[in-house]
Amino acid sequence: MVKWNFGKVYKEVRESKGISQKKICHEALSRTTLSKLENCKIMPSYQTMEYLLQQINMSFSEFEYICNVYQPQERECIIEEFNSLINNTDRVNIKDLLKRCEKFLKITDDYYIKDIQMLLKAQLAFQLESINSNVCKSKLLISQIWSRIEKMDVWYYNEIRLLNGILFYFPLETIEAISDKLLYSLKKYSTYAKIKDLEISILTNLSTIYLKNCKMAECEIVLLRMKQLALDLKRYDFLGVYFVRMGICETNSVLIERGMKILTLTDENELIEELNKEIEFFKMTKQ
Numbered sequence: 001m002v003k004w005n006f007g008k009v010y011k012e013v014r015e016s017k018g019i020s021q022k023k024i025c026h027e028a029l030s031r032t033t034l035s036k037l038e039n040c041k042i043m044p045s046y047q048t049m050e051y052l053l054q055q056i057n058m059s060f061s062e063f064e065y066i067c068n069v070y071q072p073q074e075r076e077c078i079i080e081e082f083n084s085l086i087n088n089t090d091r092v093n094i095k096d097l098l099k100r101c102e103k104f105l106k107i108t109d110d111y112y113i114k115d116i117q118m119l120l121k122a123q124l125a126f127q128l129e130s131i132n133s134n135v136c137k138s139k140l141l142i143s144q145i146w147s148r149i150e151k152m153d154v155w156y157y158n159e160i161r162l163l164n165g166i167l168f169y170f171p172l173e174t175i176e177a178i179s180d181k182l183l184y185s186l187k188k189y190s191t192y193a194k195i196k197d198l199e200i201s202i203l204t205n206l207s208t209i210y211l212k213n214c215k216m217a218e219c220e221i222v223l224l225r226m227k228q229l230a231l232d233l234k235r236y237d238f239l240g241v242y243f244v245r246m247g248i249c250e251t252n253s254v255l256i257e258r259g260m261k262i263l264t265l266t267d268e269n270e271l272i273e274e275l276n277k278e279i280e281f282f283k284m285t286k287q
Contacts, residue, residue, distance in 0.1 A: 011038040079158075081100075119145060125137040142166050160186065160202075163178075164198065167202075207222050220250075223245055236263075239259075243256070247259060
């Protein structure tokens with residue numbers, strides 16, 4: 001929960017910009033109402049808040065940042081760090097973020113942070129289970145997240161992010177059943193900030209799953225979409241993955257070599273190692 005004085009902060013920003021109450025109000029708001037807002041006697045509706053921030057040329061996110069004494073809120077920090085956790089085998093970072101979730105949830109009931117917490121626990125459990133060939137606990141944790149998301153008629157941005165984090169825990173049948181809805185949900189956010197980074201991550205994960213299950217036709221479809229995004233974003237790591245995996249799907253050594261050259265030039269050593277395993281696996285299956 002945000003703990004700051006909305007009216008006081010708004011008044012400070014307005015006055016520091018040299019904007020009078022009269023200029024703020026025009027005919028949309030009475031000066032009496034604005035005075036009450038600035039003295040914290042009433043709270044604005046969403047529409048009023050939107051209008052007031054427009055009048056001082058400030059976004060919701062910037063105003064919130066200022067209200068939090070020029071620091072991001074802990075909730076946003078947790079979500080941002082979760083979104084940037086690309087390597088889910090990094091136990092140290094996962095454990096650190098898990099502690100932050102637990103600390104946050106002690107004072108705030110937040111279902112999305114609870115979902116992140118469960119996903120982080122599942123990732124830690126899965127690493128141990130992979131060693132012991134037992135995936136019961138991680139699947140149980142993931143099922144709790146999925147049971148909530150599955151019932152939704154529409155998947156919004158944060159649900160799409162969560163789904164991207166749990167795709168690898170699903171059986172192939174579930175992936176095939178939800179992939180169209182997942183990609184359609186992304187399409188609706190085509191002009192939303194940062195959506196392309198999420199989209200290319202989902203497409204890469206889907207290509208991994210399809211390739212691992214020898215679903216070459218499905219893999220090629222998502223790879224083609226991934227290639228265009230990689231070019232748009234100038235993400236040469238994803239472009240390298242595209243060429244290698246398309247080469248595997250089409251049994252085309254030229255494409256594989258092209259992808260490996262791109263990844264070598266960009267020092268993507270861990271990625272090269274993982275893709276070499278894929279190349280060797282499919283070489284053996286064709287012998």
